[in-house]
Amino acid sequence: MYVTSRDERRHRSETAILAAARELFAEVGFERATIRAVAAQANVDPALVMQHFGNKEALFAAATQWPGEHQRILDATPDSLAAAALDDLLAHFEEADDRGGAVALMRSCLTHPTAMQVMRDQVMCERQAAVAGKLTGEDAELRAGLFAACMVGLGMARYLIRLEPVASASQEDLHRLMEPVLKALTE
Amino acid sequence: MYVTSRDERRHRSETAILAAARELFAEVGFERATIRAVAAQANVDPALVMQHFGNKEALFAAATQWPGEHQRILDATPDSLAAAALDDLLAHFEEADDRGGAVALMRSCLTHPTAMQVMRDQVMCERQAAVAGKLTGEDAELRAGLFAACMVGLGMARYLIRLEPVASASQEDLHRLMEPVLKALTE
DNA sequence: TACATCACTCTACGCGCGTTGACCGTTGCA
DNA sequence: TGCAACGGTCAACGCGCGTAGAGTGATGTA
Numbered sequence: 001m002y003v004t005s006r007d008e009r010r011h012r013s014e015t016a017i018l019a020a021a022r023e024l025f026a027e028v029g030f031e032r033a034t035i036r037a038v039a040a041q042a043n044v045d046p047a048l049v050m051q052h053f054g055n056k057e058a059l060f061a062a063a064t065q066w067p068g069e070h071q072r073i074l075d076a077t078p079d080s081l082a083a084a085a086l087d088d089l090l091a092h093f094e095e096a097d098d099r100g101g102a103v104a105l106m107r108s109c110l111t112h113p114t115a116m117q118v119m120r121d122q123v124m125c126e127r128q129a130a131v132a133g134k135l136t137g138e139d140a141e142l143r144a145g146l147f148a149a150c151m152v153g154l155g156m157a158r159y160l161i162r163l164e165p166v167a168s169a170s171q172e173d174l175h176r177l178m179e180p181v182l183k184a185l186t187e
Numbered sequence: 188m189y190v191t192s193r194d195e196r197r198h199r200s201e202t203a204i205l206a207a208a209r210e211l212f213a214e215v216g217f218e219r220a221t222i223r224a225v226a227a228q229a230n231v232d233p234a235l236v237m238q239h240f241g242n243k244e245a246l247f248a249a250a251t252q253w254p255g256e257h258q259r260i261l262d263a264t265p266d267s268l269a270a271a272a273l274d275d276l277l278a279h280f281e282e283a284d285d286r287g288g289a290v291a292l293m294r295s296c297l298t299h300p301t302a303m304q305v306m307r308d309q310v311m312c313e314r315q316a317a318v319a320g321k322l323t324g325e326d327a328e329l330r331a332g333l334f335a336a337c338m339v340g341l342g343m344a345r346y347l348i349r350l351e352p353v354a355s356a357s358q359e360d361l362h363r364l365m366e367p368v369l370k371a372l373t374e
Numbered sequence: 375t376a377c378a379t380c381a382c383t384c385t386a387c388g389c390g391c392g393t394t395g396a397c398c399g400t401t402g403c404a
Numbered sequence: 405t406g407c408a409a410c411g412g413t414c415a416a417c418g419c420g421c422g423t424a425g426a427g428t429g430a431t432g433t434a
Contacts, residue, residue: 006380006431013381029298031218035422045383050423107297110347111216120348128350139364145344145353146364152348153340157332160297161307161339163315166332177326177333180371185364193401193410200411222392232413237393380431387424394417401410 014052016042021049021063022100030060030108030115057114064105064115066123067096073130081134082182085127086175089151093159094171103159106152124148135186143185150182201239203229208236208250209287217247217295217302244301251292251302253310254283260317268321269369272314273362276338280346281358290346293339311335322373330372337369 004012020041024033035056039046053059072091076084092102109119132144154174157163191199207228211220222243226233240246259278263271279289296306319331341361344350 004431009381009431029218031216031298034420036420046422047384047424048382051382056422110294110296110343111218111298116348120350124344124348124350139360142352142356142360143364145350145356146341146361146368148350149340149344149353150337150368151340152344153336153338154333156297156343157311157336157339161303161311163307163311163332163335165329166336169329169332173326173329174333177330177372181333181337181368184368184371191401196400196411221390223390233392234394234414235412238412243392376434378431378433380429382428382430384427385425387422389421389423391419391421392417393419394415396414396416398413399411401408403408404406 013042013044013048017044017049017052017059018063019100021059022098022104025060025063025104026100026107028107030056030112035059060104060108060112061114064101064108064118065098066102066105066118067092067098068122068126070127070130073127076134078134078136078186081131081186082179083175085131085147085151085182086178088127089155090171090174093155106155106160124152127151131186147182147185150178150185154178200229200231200235204231204236204239204246205250206287208246209285209291212247212250212291213287213294215294217243217299222246247291247295247299248301251288251295251305252285253289253292253305254279254285255309255313257314257317260314263321265321265323265373268318268373269366270362272318272334272338272369273365275314276342277358277361280342293342293347311339314338318373334369334372337365337372341365 017038020038021033024038024041027033035049036046038059039049042049049059053062070088072084072088073081093099096102105115105119105123108115110116128141128144128148131147132140135143154166157166158169159167204225207225208220211225211228214220222236223233225246226236229236236246240249257275259271259275260268280286283289292302292306292310295302297303315328315331315335318334319327322330341353344353345356346354348354
């Protein structure tokens, strides 16, 4: 009996695997998340995961792509840089469709070589460069780097370590209190 | 023939194991550091590691004790809080004897349950409370939390992710550029 | 209707890990 | 000097992991 097309089935299981992988990688990191657990959560055989993604590294890479877009920062004026960067962070962690992907990358970025490289070279360096391009005065690169460091610290404290009351603070409070902080680096 | 006393031997191998463990945990984190590798680096049998520390978790706990001391922060005036916190960070990572222990704890604090708990409850919360106690005005706790977040971000960018030019910046430059940033939270 | 193709599952392999218990040689006490 | 205690090693166990290859039944095609 005809139930679902092949493409549909394939696409559905791939989506399920990817969602399960994102969730588990985000929760416990690369090492502690097992193919078997991902498969179980996706209601699928472990071997199917391999068939779709080849190996665990590739699954991780597919599950953690951080939206490279940081248009907000590129569009900002020197004066709105702080607000733009905060919006960029909040968007990635609280609004994006593949929200878990950002947490997953960050969770493993201290212990997984590729994740660290992506975090440094594709996430932080790019944003640092975008910020530095808008800065005047001395130490533009270093100030932009410290800017990025503070943003990462905020992200980790709020979304991974869940330090209170940072984790539960409203977006408004974060903007209100962090913008002056970041502006000390941009002015 | 009499070579070394039992106590001396025991103490020596324990020290060697601890140093090796600190180095490996700091380099690759809890999961990727193996008992076998620690033993090899300490020129010792893996079983001896178990005999000294019981199991891998206990070895990790022994190797990563973050110096709880944060007297600098407790002694600071509201005005010198930023400088004191920076000194606290720099001391732990660049001057302490068991320097690697701080990196080891931080390396695994996103992926190892106990490390995360220690990081949050013993390192961040305590310092956050010490900072909050010196703050006046509204949102003292939240501002102190953001303060802690920025410090963690700086530590991770400089010592773990090694984001340039933050990683290679002089202590003087860090003080000069970061103090105004942190003061935006303490004033 | 017959056959090829595909998504998917089953079973199992090999490996490296943390951990254990028996063993060995030195140390130090009676 | 004899013997218990101890630091240290050796060989091995069991487990859970990533992964591979053969098998199965539904799907699509001629």
